[in-house]
Amino acid sequence: MKTQVAIIGAGPSGLLLGQLLHRCGIDNVILERQTPQYVLGRIRAGVLEHGLVNLMREAGVSAHMDEHGLEHDGFTLAFQGRCHRVDMKALTGKSVLVYGQTEVTRDLMAARQASGAPVYYEAADVQPHGFLDGKPRVTFTHQGKPMTLECDYIAGCDGFHGVSRKSVPQERIRHFERVYPFGWLGLLSDTPPIEDELVYVNNPRGFALCSMRSPTRSRYYLQCSLAEQVQDWSDDRFWTELATRLPEDIAGKLVTGPSIEKSIAPLRSFVAEPMKFGNLFLVGDAAHIVPPTGAKGLNLASSDVYTLYHALRGALLDGRADLLERYSEICLRRVWKAERFSWWMTTLLHTFDDDPFGRRIQRAEQDYYTSTRAGLTTIAENYVGLPYEAVI
Ligand code: RFL
Numbered sequence: 288m289k290t291q292v293a294i295i296g297a298g299p300s301g302l303l304l305g306q307l308l309h310r311c312g313i314d315n316v317i318l319e320r321q322t323p324q325y326v327l328g329r330i331r332a333g334v335l336e337h338g339l340v341n342l343m344r345e346a347g348v349s350a351h352m353d354e355h356g357l358e359h360d361g362f363t364l365a366f367q368g369r370c371h372r373v374d375m376k377a378l379t380g381k382s383v384l385v386y387g388q389t390e391v392t393r394d395l396m397a398a399r400q401a402s403g404a405p406v407y408y409e410a411a412d413v414q415p416h417g418f419l420d421g422k423p424r425v426t427f428t429h430q431g432k433p434m435t436l437e438c439d440y441i442a443g444c445d446g447f448h449g450v451s452r453k454s455v456p457q458e459r460i461r462h463f464e465r466v467y468p469f470g471w472l473g474l475l476s477d478t479p480p481i482e483d484e485l486v487y488v489n490n491p492r493g494f495a496l497c498s499m500r501s502p503t504r505s506r507y508y509l510q511c512s513l514a515e516q517v518q519d520w521s522d523d524r525f526w527t528e529l530a531t532r533l534p535e536d537i538a539g540k541l542v543t544g545p546s547i548e549k550s551i552a553p554l555r556s557f558v559a560e561p562m563k564f565g566n567l568f569l570v571g572d573a574a575h576i577v578p579p580t581g582a583k584g585l586n587l588a589s590s591d592v593y594t595l596y597h598a599l600r601g602a603l604l605d606g607r608a609d610l611l612e613r614y615s616e617i618c619l620r621r622v623w624k625a626e627r628f629s630w631w632m633t634t635l636l637h638t639f640d641d642d643p644f645g646r647r648i649q650r651a652e653q654d655y656y657t658s659t660r661a662g663l664t665t666i667a668e669n670y671v672g673l674p675y676e677a678v679i
Pocket residue numbers: 295296297298299300301318319320321326330331332333334388410413444445446447448449450551552570571572573579581582583584585586588
């Protein structure tokens with residue numbers, strides 16, 4: 288089997304890249320380890336920057352998103368008993384779209400199916416080869432049959448635990464990492480959201496986040512210890528703890544109900560450098576992870592896709608293979624800014640077993656950033672998303 292671009296992973300990165308390439312006539316094959324149902328069952332991000340919204344439109348998959356996405360002009364930060372609205376629209380002229388990663392993935396899967404372009408789900412033993420010596424190919428097993436996919440380029444869109452990054456010789460890659468001493472316990476429920484906009488809360492008992500998927504579906508998170516087990520959190524215990532952490536006037540509006548999903552995610556910052564190894568490109572979570580506090584994970588995956596898509600177009604349609612040489616440098620500049628913001632939002636809003644000095648510094652940061660226009664603008668412009676950089 289032969290294609291121009293072999294894409295490993297059918298998460299949002301792989302599907303979006305595949306769709307964009309397909310639309311401009313670049314042949315590609317997607318290999319995914321899981322079933323489509325498994326991929327759709329993962330409840331993850333919920334906030335889309337305008338860059339991702341635009342890319343969904345460019346990929347021709349925005350009809351459902353344009354109809355059902357909720358445009359948010361601001362969000363609330365609550366700490367020390369007070370609420371501060373970050374008016375993104377007034378401060379930056381931009382807003383974000385609340386639309387779940389599950390829906391983004393479903394829309395992209397439907398488009399892939401309609402296009403007839405190949406995706407191999409339940410592909411086992413996927414392994415990239417030859418990307419450092421100009422003979423890229425991917426081997427895998429499908430329905431018990433060993434297969435080889437010859438290609439010009441390999442896009443490693445296979446997430447943090449994928450095979451692509453692990454296939455790079457150790458001496459060629461450098462990792463930067465920070466692991467946080469807590470996780471997020473998430474709950475999804477068919478209850479109306481507590482507020483029209485997202486509310487991020489710092490409380491001495493820990494961080495809490497009130498988010499949503501639609502006017503009738505809410506998503507809530509609680510900072511929890513890494514030793515916690517989901518089965519120890521009954522719905523009642525979750526709702527009681529959430530209400531305790533929220534400012535009183537907001538807590539009074541909480542509508543509770545049975546959970547549809549509950550899970551714990553560890554928090555991590557991680558970057559692999561570089562993101563290009565010969566003919567192999569790492570994209571999205573395969574190359575970097577952010578703690579979810581800044582809502583940047585999915586959005587960073589999207590900006591990588593944008594850069595790689597334009598560079599591959601240049602290389603395969605216009606004979607500009609030189610553009611691919613800039614992929615890593617362009618992506619990493621934006622990645623590190625999102626890493627910085629996600630780390631900073633995490634330190635601003637979580638409760639650490641800190642020394643009293645650290646706690647006072649956190650309070651001063653909370654006061655400073657919410658009491659000056661400059662501080663609020665800094666938060667807003669990072670939250671709505673820094674600009675994408677084109678490859679020229
Ligand atoms: P994904 O979504 O992990 O998709 C990778 C795909 O590759 C497949 N795969 C393989 N396929 C073939 N062979 C192999 N050897 C393979 N190994 C893996 C996987 O099955 C999967 O389908 O990466 P992608 O596409 O780069 O997308 C990135 C986003 O999913 C990610 O950044 C965000 O979801 C991160 N994230 C969150 N981001 C936010 O902005 N807000 C959030 O609230 C938020 N919550 C989360 C999250 C990530 C989580 N993870 C990774 C555990 C909550 C969780 C639990």
